[in-house]
Amino acid sequence: MVWLRRTTHYLFIVVVAVNSTLLTINAGDYIFYTDWAWTSFVVFSIAQSTMLVVGAIYYMLFTGVPGTATYYATIMTIYTWVAKGAWFALGYPMDFITVPVWIPSAMLLDLTYWATRRNKHAAIMIGGTLVGLSLPIFNMINLLPVRDPLEMAFKYPRPTLPPYMTPIEPQVGKFYNSPVALGPGAGAVLSVPIAALGAKLNTWTYRWMA
DSSP: OHHHHHHHHHHHHHHHHHHHHHHHHHSSGGGTBHHHHHHTHHHHHHHHHHHHHHHHHHHHHHHTOTTHHHHHHHHHHHHHHHHHHHHHHTTOOGGGBOOOOOHHHHHHHHHHHHHTTSOHHHIIIIIHHHHHHHHHHHHHHHHTTOSOHHHHHHHSOOTTSOGGGOOOOOOTTTTTSOHHHHHHHHHHHHHHHHHHHHHHHHHHHHHHHO
């Protein structure tokens, strides 16, 4: 039945969106926390834009419905705010975690898919580029209100954080020289092939289901 298949698709999106958020938190949680999100902003930008675009385009093409990418990003955002609330309940300050801004970039991906009349290749090329360009900028604005990320990092150390992930002072003149330029630049370049991978995974899924 059509309704059962569609319901299963959307439930599957919920499960994978929650699991990708868990991956963001657990895959060396330096990507997730404020201190590393600031000092390693370029790495943060690449990781977040590629992780968003691969899942969002996979499920957008899987359902064929513009808006699915935003739905995917919304689930990730809600789940991350729940995790932020859990840390706050444990006594950590609200600035301890900065929730990545995924939704506006996912909306751009949906808009591209809708405006090009569901053209898969346009979604990969244009949508992937827009996600890579926009997500670092949105996240930089998101990080600006944080008072002092490094102070937060040293004041509230995580017992589970490995020694090699200890927060460090940013190296001015090297990788940190222009994070606002490097983040969107690298994100835009890498998000396109990762979007293509998400589209290819969708093709493999249909073959597997056939």
